[in-house]
Amino acid sequence: MDTDKLPNIDHSTDWVDPDNGQFVLIDEPYGNVPDDAERTDWATRNGWQLEKASWPGMYRPYDCDLYVGIDTRSGYDLDALMVKINATPEPAVSENWTGESSSSWETFLSPMAKTKQDERRARCKGMIYPSPSKATVPYNYNPGCSRRRPVGELGIDGHVQAGRVIKAVMSSQFAPGGVYSRLNSLRSDLEDWLSLEIGRGQLEGPEFFEVYYTRTDEDQARQRALTSANDLVATLRDLTRMLKSAYPDCAPLRQQLRRIEMSVSIIEKVR
Incomplete structure (x- = not known):
């Protein structure tokens, strides 16, 4: 067992501040799952600072919490970073999606495609789009998806x-x-x-x-x-x-x- 690993870590991603090369850990476990006391002990023992953001996060916003962690020995201003993160506009979720989606997988045709032959050439050869059957449905409708x-x-x-x-x-x-x-x-x-x-x-x-x-x-x-x-x-x-x-x-x-x-x-x- 890796005793140096942050307890209850989940959906973590590694980030680097381009201004100074500072490593920043982003951890997004499901809400109410982490043992905060155990994680605080880990941070103290390893010389880290771990803060929970008020921003809903990137991985399943509102279901997961976003934590930001840095090595305190670097002298990095985590408080300033948290201000920026918490001021980020709320992420879009399915309930407030305002875009336009289509399952028809229409092929984009350039304005330069003037003839029927141009249109045929524009279509990707061998591309298979998943579709439902009487008994099964694809996990998703992305091209090439085979799981059903x-x-x-x-x-x-x-x-x-x-x-x-x-x-x-x-x-x-x-x-x-x-x-x-x-x-x-x-x-x-x-x-x-x-x-x-x-x-x-x-x-x-x-x-x-x-x-x-x-x-x-x-x-x-x-x-x-x-x-x-x-x-x-x-x-x-x-x-x-x-x-x-x-x-x-x-x-x-x-x-x-x-x-x-x-x-x-x-x-x-x-x-």
Whole structure:
């Protein structure tokens, strides 16, 4: 473990003041996640100054907090920098976006493109734009994006239940090592699906991470209820039925179901 690392650091970026070459650390963890006392101790121990900005930040503004850190031995005026940062205009978010977006991916044509042949030449050859199908949608509509997820929604409560099952099985004494890696990949993808299914403000910061990663009292109770390998198999079968009822048959769903089925197979072999 790296004991010199800033505790609870997340979404950090490195900056350099062009006027004097001063290194500035920007850290943007989710709100209410960092242990401020632990971070203060770290700053004191390492000779750093760490300040929290009132400006909403760059990474998920209003969900994350922005911290600025410098090495105090440099003599750099952090207070002056904080004044500039806090005076920065509020960042644009989806709710107040005033631009114009289009999913049609129209090709830009120069005014010099006078003929149909000019227009054909202007179009990029081999460029593939993702589009939805009856059963799947792309993660985003950027050219070249190949990741897809099923249409439909498991719902927040469904994801909470799925996360509870996955965390309980992963932590169970009856789960062989190969189960952990497969369910870890499963929950990573399901968390991605969750983030794309919910609207802004429905789950934020710690509540979002709690679904698939943070162990709660309910998670621990669910784990204690799994008293045998048979219990693990049964609860994973329930998870399969849950996913099948929420999403249509498609390649992204089948990939997740294979991870569950392989986990079941490993448990049954060891059992």
